[in-house]
Structures are given as C-alpha cells and as structure tokens.
Amino acid sequence: MSERPLKVALLGCGVVGSEVARLMTTTADDLGARIGARVELAGIAVRRLGRARDLPVDPALFTSDAHELVSRPDVDVVVEVIGGIEPARSLILAAMENGASIVTANKALLAEHGAQLHAAAEKHGVDLYYEAAVAGAIPLLRPLRESLVGDKVKRVLGIVNGTTNFILDRMDSTGAGFDEALDEATELGYAEADPTADVEGFDAAAKAAILASLAFHTKVTAADVYREGITQVSASDVASAREMGSVVKLLAICEVDEARESVTARVHPAMLPRTHPLAGVREAYNAVFVESEAAGRLMFYGPGAGGTPTASAVLGDLVAVCRNKVNGGRAPAVSAYADLRVSAMGEARTRYHISLDVDDKAGVLAQVALIFAQQDVSIQTVRQSGRGEDARLVVATHVATDAALSGTVERLRALPTVRAVASVMRVEGE
Amino acid sequence: MSERPLKVALLGCGVVGSEVARLMTTTADDLGARIGARVELAGIAVRRLGRARDLPVDPALFTSDAHELVSRPDVDVVVEVIGGIEPARSLILAAMENGASIVTANKALLAEHGAQLHAAAEKHGVDLYYEAAVAGAIPLLRPLRESLVGDKVKRVLGIVNGTTNFILDRMDSTGAGFDEALDEATELGYAEADPTADVEGFDAAAKAAILASLAFHTKVTAADVYREGITQVSASDVASAREMGSVVKLLAICEVDEARESVTARVHPAMLPRTHPLAGVREAYNAVFVESEAAGRLMFYGPGAGGTPTASAVLGDLVAVCRNKVNGGRAPAVSAYADLRVSAMGEARTRYHISLDVDDKAGVLAQVALIFAQQDVSIQTVRQSGRGEDARLVVATHVATDAALSGTVERLRALPTVRAVASVMRVEGE
DSSP, X not given: OOSSOEEEEEEOOSHHHHHHHHHHHXXXXXXXXXXXXXXXXXXXXXXXXXXXXXXXXXXXXXXXOHHHHHHOTTOOEEEEOSOSSTTHHHHHHXXXXXXXXXXXXXXXXXXXXXXXXXXXXXXXXXXXXXXXXXXXXSOOHHXXXXXXXXXXXXXXXXXXXXXXXXXXXXXXXXXXXXXXXXXXXXXXXXXXXXXXXXHTTHHHHHHHHHHHHHHHTSOOOGGGSEEOOSTTOOHHHHXXXXXXXXXXXXXXXXXXXXXXXXXXXXXXXXXXXXXXXXXGOOTTEEEXXXXXXXXXXXXXXXXXOXXXXXXXXXXXXXXXXXXXXXXXXXXXXXXXXXXXXXXXGGGOEEEEEEEEEEOSSTTHHHHHHHXXXXXXXXXXXXXXXXXXXXXXXXXXXXXXXXXXXHHHHHHHHHOTTEEEEEEEEEEOXX | OOSSOEEEXXXXXXXXXXXXXXXXXXXXXXXXXXXXXXEEEEEEEOSXXXXXXOOSSOGGGEESOHHHHHHOTTOOEEEXXXXXXXXXXXXXXXXXXXXXXXXXXXXXXHHHHHHHHHHHHHHHTOOEEOGGGSSTTSOOHHIIIIIGGGSOEEEEEEEOOHHHHHHHHHHHHHOOOHHHHHHHHHHTTSSOSSOHHHHTTHHHHHHHXXXXXXXXXXXXXXXXXXXXXXXXXXXXXXHHHHHTTEEXXXXXXXXXXXXXXXXXXXXXXXXXXXXXXXXXXXXXXXXXXXXXXXXXXXXXXXXXXXXHHHHHHHHHHHHHHHHHHHHTOOOOOOOOTTOOEEOOGGGOEEEEEEEEEEOSSTTHHHHHHHHHHHTTOOEEEEEEEOOGGGOEEEEEEOSEEHHHHHHHHHHHHHOTTEEEEEEEEEEOOO
C-alpha cells in the first residue's frame, strides 16, 4: 500500500455530505484496501460552524472557509455536495487549479456548465466525476462514459425524478388527483416543502441535459431541454391511460436522429404501455432505458435519491479518482467532439393522445379527421363515446413531429364543434 | 490525437469475433475520437485459413499462428474471443508477458483461473477486462469493479443464461413441458445443438463464480458454485408456481453472511414472486439484481448474448484499455483481499416448496409437521388437496439452511405415508 494517505476535502455536510463523511470514516479500511492507499478527510466545509452533528469525525475538521480548504496544497480530491451554481462552481474551478480531482453530485451545475468544467479538468490534468448527479445510486453515467463508449447510443429514456414518480404511481394505484398525491408525497418525505424543482420538471431537465451530453458526445445544457412537469396531469388522464393499458410517467427522453446529425432532449409526462420495462418502476425508484446500436436495449434501475444511496455513488467515484491519483492514471476526457446540432422540441418525433369534448352532432368526426389530414398527422385510433354534454372524441395518433401535433391541437381547439380540448398527452415507448 | 496508432490482435473470428472486427472497422473514426488515438487490427488469429469471410477487413490480417501474433512487439491489446480454457489461457499469459492488455469474453477461463490471470496482469502492469463474459451487453462487471467499489455488496441475484430463461419463459406462457420448450428454443436459435452447458447450469455457474469474486473481493471458482440446471423442472412445477403468484427462474445467487465472514455461490431453479423485478425478465434477456448496503437495490437488464450485443461489451472494454495505453493509466487491480471463506451449499439460507403425494388418511399432516419440527425447519404454509390417489400435501417453508431443508425432504421421503416427493423447489426473492 502507498505510504502517503490521500487527502479529501468535503464541501457540504447535509443529507448526502454527512453520509459521505460517515461512510468514509466507518469503512476506511475497506476503502484503503480497494484504493491502494489510505484516504483521510482533510476538512469539511460548512456554512455555519457550531451546529451539533452526530458524526464519528474529528470536530476540528469543520471549517466555514471553503475556499481556503480547497486551496490547501495537500488536498488531492474535493467532494462537492453543496449543490447549486455558486459558490460550487467557483470552488470546483479553484480546486482544479490547485490540482485536485473532483467528485460532485451537482446536477444543476453540470447541466449548466458541464462543458466548461470538463475543459478545466482537461487543462489541469484532473478527474471530474458526477455519478451521483443523475439517478442517485445507479451506476449509469460511468457505464455511459466508459462501457458503452464503444457503441452508438440511439436513445435514452428515463424516469429520473423520484418525487414525481412517487406521485404518479400513487395517482395510478389509488385514483387520487395530483394535489392529493403531492400531499401524501410531502407527508412521507418524498417531496420537499417547496416541490417546484421536482414537479415542474427542472430536476429531470438538468439530468436529461447531462445524459444527452454524455450519450451523444455533444454539448446539451438545461436550457436546451424542453421541459413540462406533472402539475397538469389529472386523475382523468391517469384513468384514460389505464383504459389503454398504459401508465403515465414523467419521462426524460434524449434522442439522436437517424443520420446522427441532430439531437433532442425533452422532459414531459407521457403514456407508456404497461408492458414496457419502465412502466413497472414504482414509488421513488428511478430507471433509465438505453438503446444502443450494438448493445440493444439496456435498463438500469435503482433508488434515485436519498442520503445513503447517493453517498454510495459519491464513494464509488471517490474510489475511482483516488485510484487514479495513486496509479497516475486519469479518467478519459469527456468531449463534445460530435458537436451535433440540438434541435428544438418542434422537431421531436412523438405521438399524441387527445381527448376532445365535442358537440353531439353528425359530421364532427369528419371535421376532426380533416384537420389531422391537413396537418399531415396520421390517426391510429379514434374512440367516440358519451351523449349530449358528455360527447367525447379520443384520438391516438401515429408518430409525427411535435410541431405538427401541437399545431393540430391548436386547430382542433378553434373548431366550433369542439367545446374543449379536455386533455393532451404524449405517448411513448411503443 | 496521439500519432502512433494502437495495435490490436484479435484471437477468434466466430460469431462474436467477426462482429468485433466489423465494428472496429466500420466505427474506426468514432473509436479513434473517443480513445484519443487510432486503433488498428494487427492481425486476426483463426483455426483455419482460407474460409470465406464476409468482412470489410484486409484478408492479409488472418493468421493461423496465434502465438506468433500475440508475441509481436507492436501489439498493444489482445482481444480473446476463442473461448475455452486452452489455448486461450496460454495465449493470454503470453500476451501479458509481452506487455499487451487483455480484453476477453471467456467466462469459463475467468471462472477457473481468474485469480491467476489477475495476478499476471498486475505483475506485467497490464489491464484485464471481461465485461462480455457475464450478461453480454449489460455493463455490470465494470460497475461492480469501479462504481460500487465504495460500497459493500450483500447479495447478487441474477438471470444470466438466456437459453434457460427462454425455455422457462416459454414453459410459463404456454404450459409446455421442458423437452417441448427446449425444442422450440433450438429451432429459434436460442439453444445450441448440444445445450448441456446451458440447461445443466454450467454457463450460469461460471458467471456466478465471476460475479461472487468481484462482488466480495474473494476468490470463488466455478468448482465452488453449487450447480443445478433446469432439466428436472416440470410443467407441473411451473403451474404450481403460477398458483402461488410466482414464476420459475434459473437463478445465480451470490451472498455474503451478516458478519461478512463467508460467501456462498449457487445456481439452481427457484420460484420467484411475480412482483420481483427479475420475474419480468422474458425470453433470452438477462438481468442481475445487486443489493448493496448503501446503494440499496439495483438492477441491470439487457440482452445477455448474441454476436452484436456481446461485441458491444468487448468494444467498451477495448476503448477502456486503449485509453489507458494512451494516458499511461491502468485499471485498478482486482484482488481477493477480503479472502472470505466459501461455504458449502448446506450453509446457504433459502426456502423450499415441497409437493408430496400422500396416503389419504388422518394423521399424515401431523407426521409431516413433526418431521419439520425435528429438523428445526419452520413451515410457512401448508395446502392439502385431492382425495384417494390424488391426495397431495404442499408445504412452503420459512428460511432455513439448505442442509436442514434437504435433510427434511429425505426424512419425508422415508415416511411410509408419503408415496412420493412429487417436487422440490427452492423459493427466493421474498
């Protein structure tokens, strides 16, 4: 075993950080054996000193000066679990300039500034790993970066937010509406006091940007991702899905076109057939489905969040960067060498499920069908039901561009005989 | 990009080897961009020259002298896809002595001589990767070696043989018996002419040895794995499972005991609840379920076999070892540092489902229950059915050691009122 221990600076001691500190201390011998050198905490940066913390670490490790900590000459690795853009970004850049490798769980930062951070890591000859940023404990980013790297990924389809999956799962199993299911999620600790980041899809969009960047070797930021959360999903949408043998999921979908010239990344609710492997992902679990040219269809499944599972992913990366420090190796550079065009949502190819409240009179179906034909959107199925006030027309389309499909919905909305567009939902996975 | 191209020697040009050669040639530009250097085939060793091969490679690359090929001074990486113990082992050792890193798909070799090969790789400062040896295209071994390495794996439960999963899946969906389902598998190309290695569990046992070695940092060879194939699984067993809301799967199970002092590795058919994530693995797909202390329950799913998916795993490893050659890095050493004791099957803790044909008279249940009590095996459920010749007693036990459970079966068999032990199957996943 190497004589000099490796020094690790930990930034943040919240839910994840405290678990990282705990595991580093209680499993120090195992980590040392697997790395080939002992690993020691150089310091733990927190916002406020003096808080009582139930951790088996030396209290003298705590500091409120994160910048001083990452600049110490003997720090080999910096683990950033603060979150948010600043001060995390500045601290990470300072750490890299100081020659430290980086392990982070910061999806917002990676989704926004991933390319810049990778370039800085390359320039300073250090590693940058962030498995914990997407899908918690599930080894997914490293397989994408290092196992599937000999293949061409065509599509990544994922349930990457546990809060929204829990809510939708509850709506499916109990018939509850969104508000009721959100309340239950909050009570059980699956949703935060302010659930906006989760239910509006911001969290999933950041993860989609990271997945698309790695899968397609192209720079995709959070701003490039079409984002729609689950706040407009109704109990009635969920019931319609069930009638079709489907389930409503919030999906992150990253695709490259046939000619591999452009990519799309989008997050939105969608109906998924119950036979799809992702449909069985319950509660707060995550799962990501990857389609590659040679490997075919792979699925990765596991806990998407939580202090301990996320800390597991952080520790996995920590061992990797520490091994590199010991062996003199380096992670492969992540580059956007393919540099594909990122298309707008309008170009994404998908299917729609449209529920219309219509006038109960002859000729409505013909009018509706004509509009679809004029938009060049092919209809797969139509179902007419109800009489009088309850007359309803439900259409499921074939694949078309999102622009053509949403254009169709707007024209339907304008039809005098269409009293309301009761619901519109995309359909995926068939 | 580095100026000197990396030279790769390919040993074997069968189903997998020809696909590796094809992908290396058709995706050479992408591979070069991802590795940071061009990669070229130095030669392709085959048993018989002169066979017509439909490959976009220079025919001059083919050679029948594999030993000469791996000894060439300019060979950086050797890809071994011949299979079997010899000459693969000797060629790999010679290649490592020559300073070449190794990528292989050879499960039999790794299950038998993994420890020796890793020691040789360590000694010669080269990499040894074998993702394709277990679960085909699914990135599983690298996540175990490099992502979950900061965690403690408790249990690995897998469907790792596509042939037997296809057969059992057919038996479940059509009610067919084993022979009929095997015939169908052979017709469709899911079973080989001689299916012994698959249906007798040898293939799965080799994979279990590899998984247990990596998961528990301990030397586990194929000989250490308890092995039972699916040839004794009847249509009636499958029907019984369905009645219990379960499905019969051939499982590879690797576990460490609570105190982390000993490990078991076993392959045998078992009943699995249909709600278990592994129960939904259909046809020839594979899936491996990993339980870790921090990460929790992870599942990896995908195509377990086939030329193209397996080649994808080989290429993923190839990129990794090539990147190390370019950067001067090395894969982490795989060591059996934990050196845990490998327990015999008798110590494995499991549950049994036992079907007895019994005499239709009073007191039989009491006699049977007494035997269980004397063996210290607790009964979970008992079901009595049928009259006269059809009198049947079905018992599902709680968890006990396999020795206690099999001892119980032997004593039941000896009871005069038990006409026959109709079936015995282990129960897992609850």
